[in-house]
Structures are given as structure tokens and as C-alpha cells.
Amino acid sequence: MGGRAGILFRQSRGDPPAQLPPMKVLVVGAGGREHALAWKIKQSPLVSEVLCTPGNAGIVDVARVEKVAADDGPGLVALCQKEQPGLVVIGPEDPLCAGVADLLRAKGFKVFGPGKDGARLEGSKAFSKELLEKYRIPTAASRSFDRSGAAKGYLDGCTTWPQVIKADGLAAGKGVYIVDDPRQGKSVIDALMEEGRHGKAGARVLIEEFMEGEEASVFLVTDGSTLCILEPVQDHKRVGDGDVGPNTGGMGVFSPVPELGKRVHKQIESHVLLPTVHALRREGLEFRGVLFVGLMITESGPRVVEYNVRFGDPECEALMRRMKSDLVPLLLATAEGRLEEVDPPTWDPRPVVGVIAAAEGYPDAPRKGDPITGLEEANAIEGVVVFHSGTRRVKSPAGELSVLSNGGRVLCITAVGDTLDDARERAYRAFDTIQFDGKFCRRDIGRRREARHGRQ
DSSP, X not given: OTTOTTXXXXXXXXXXXXXXXXXXXXXXXXXXXXXXXHHHHHTOXXXXXXXXXXXXXXXXXXXXXXXXXXXXXXXXXXXXXXXXXXXXXXXXXXXXXXXXXXXXXXXXXXXXXXXXXXXHHHHOHHHHHHHHHHTTOOBOOEEEESSHHHHHHHHHHOOSSOEEEEESSOOTTOXXXXXXXXXXXXXXXXXXXXXXXXXXXXXXEEEXXXXXXXXXXXXXXXXXXXXXXXXXXXXXXXXXXXXXXXXXXXXXXXXXXXXXXXXXXHHHIIIIIHHHHHHHXXXXXXXXXXEEEEEEEETTEEEEEEEESSOOTTHHHHHHHHBOSOSHHHHHHHHHTOGGGSOOOOBOXXXXXXXXXXXXXXXXXXXXXXXXXXXXXXXXXXXXXXEESSEEEEEOXXXXXXXXXXXXXXXXXXXXXXXHHHHHHHHHHHHHHOXXXXXXXXXXXXXXXXXXXXXX
């Protein structure tokens, strides 16, 4: 495969599938993304059992849940040595940036997820910006600062507004601030660099030009030589209807994205995705996993907002609902470095909408511990699957199990429909069926006109 960087999947040659013995698959993580992955992996005839750690109250319905933390490298090694999974799928960014994939590979396990060096694309926005600029991949102009005084001085010299201030490190999707003037910008700088709002993640910041356009999330699976482009998804990052309020980890999604026509797809492929895989190879960054590219479709073409080195959440839930083919051969071939040998996924053409049921106080200080009811009734609605994001199960003294909220984003309610409006109606009907104190959602998911200018 050497020298074939950026080659897209071949079309099917009609080769018979390889006969593999059923295997265990371990999914690492505890959110809606991991619930969706475990749900999809369980459907594969190649899988004898799905394990997940540390899991949540919904994942227990599709996988055997263990209680090893996602970033506990030695604990994960011990679990894998005991269970001998044929594949490990790491969901969240924190263990990837900490080098857990490297640790497991060194012990002989097959891992879907980049090593620590490749994960720097998400772990450091300054690093990813340097890569984008070095390989002339279109993105916003930016400057990075590790001293608050220099950052404030730069803001004083800006002549165009708004500007975007980003924490350099991992901030769970909440480290991005759009500011309208120097005063507001300096307040954000103080919060990030002086007050430590996002801990070490804000010790260094980027200030970049604001990009206006239509947002899109594009995912590619790559083993470093071959790439497979998945279906596009559009996320809604702001907490309130009409894209108001602070950024969140994502309040809802829809797919497909009709605005991304063939011409834009080709631009994204040729100007962003192929150069990105080429850059990874040139820089010697081994990458066996999924690269999530946040894009702004501007008047001058697609421009990169950010890289993430894992499936997005809630984008993953939408992708798993629309993927018709078996996910496991794709993940396993990527982990083994033979992605060119497998066929591209096939997709359900019907739209899917995912709505986040969030807890009161999200994204700042969400309340937890509220009983959740109506889950069975919601899942019984045609086309609906409810994925758990922040939940836990408790047993009463009488032995009865109940599900409690345990995070800011509690559930991702997905629905497939014949039309986008049909999918939206089912998703919101399911949301209204589910009850817990303080729950809320955005009511405009999938209304594309209201989803503009949202990602930056």
C-alpha cells in the first residue's frame, strides 16, 4: 500500500467475504457515540460478544459492561488480556490523546483509533493549524498565544469582527468563543488563561478569523494509506434554537445534508480530505481510525474549522442509524492496515434526525440523578432508537431497576423517516414521550435555514 496515500475505495469486485471466526469486540467509552457503536457492532455476524467499558445504562442492553475507566491504560490492558477481544474500538478523544491505543497495540491487540501522535490533530488546535497551513489546506487565518497580554494586544489590533477564540487543548466541545469586540475578547482570554475555565486546555489559545457559511461534518476512515469517506452529517452546536447561546458538545444532528451537492463533495475530497491523508503520511503520523473534519462551506469553498480524531457525538448516532452494511469489517480492516481490501459501506437513503435530551443547567452545571421514564414507549415508535449518553442504572431495595440522568447530554433520540420532516416529527414525538425533571432540547434540529453559521 506504500505510495497509495489518498486512494479511495475500489468498487466491489464481487470477491467472497473472508470467513472469520466470531470474535469479541471491546468498545471503550460511556456516551451516546459508544452506545451507537456497540448497537451496530452487535448486529455483525462476525461478533460473538460485545463488551463495553465503562458503559452506561443503555449500553447494558447491547453489551456486557465492565467498569474500567476509558483512560485507564493499565486497566484496559488487563481487561484485554483477560477477555482477548479480536478488536478494540476506542470512542472518546481523551484516551486517544493519552496514548491508550499505542499501549494496547504494543501488547498485540488490534485497535481502531489513532496513536498519541496522530491524536494531536485534536489534542492541540495549534498543532492542527500548523499542519493545515503547512500543506495549504483551506482554513481560517489564525494566531496562537501562550501569554494573555500578547493575546489581548492582538485583539486590540484586529480590524474585522467577530473573531473566534479557541482553547488549544481538549475542552469537550465547549472551548470555542465567538467575540464581537476587544472588550468581550479580553474577558474570554481572562477566563481561559487566567481563571483556568477549561484547565490546562486554555493555557494556550488560538485567535482566528470568523468564517461564515453552512457547517458540515465529514468523516473519513483511514489506515494512513487508503481512505473511505462516510456520509456527511450536520451538527447543531449552540445550546439554543436559532444557534444562540454557548457552544455545547452538540444538541442534535441530521443526515444526509442536501446542500452538499456533488460539486462541493468533490471540492471537499480534493482540497481537504486527500491532502489531509497525504499530510499524515508525510509527517510520519500513523493513523488507523476515523478522522472527523469540521467544515464551513463558505462562498470561496470548503474550509476546515477543526479536526477530531474520533467519531463525533451525536454525529455517530446518525451515521450508525443510516449505515446498512456491516460496520465490523471496516473497523477491523482499518486496525489491520488493509483498508483497501474491503468494500465501501452502503447507506440507507432515508433521512435521520437526532435530538439531544439535555439536563437542566447544561452546558455549565447540569443537574444529575433524576429518574427517567418513557424510554420503552419512545423506542416503540416506528423508526426511533434512543441512545443513552449520560445515564446510570440503580437498584431499589426491592430489587427494581431504574434509570437516572448522569450527565449534561442525557439521551440522543434518533429517528429515521421517509422525509426529513417525517424523521423530525418522530424524533420530537419520542422526546415528548420521555420524561425527567429539567429536560430540554432544541426544537429546530433539521431545519437547515436555522442551522446556518453554527460551527466556528
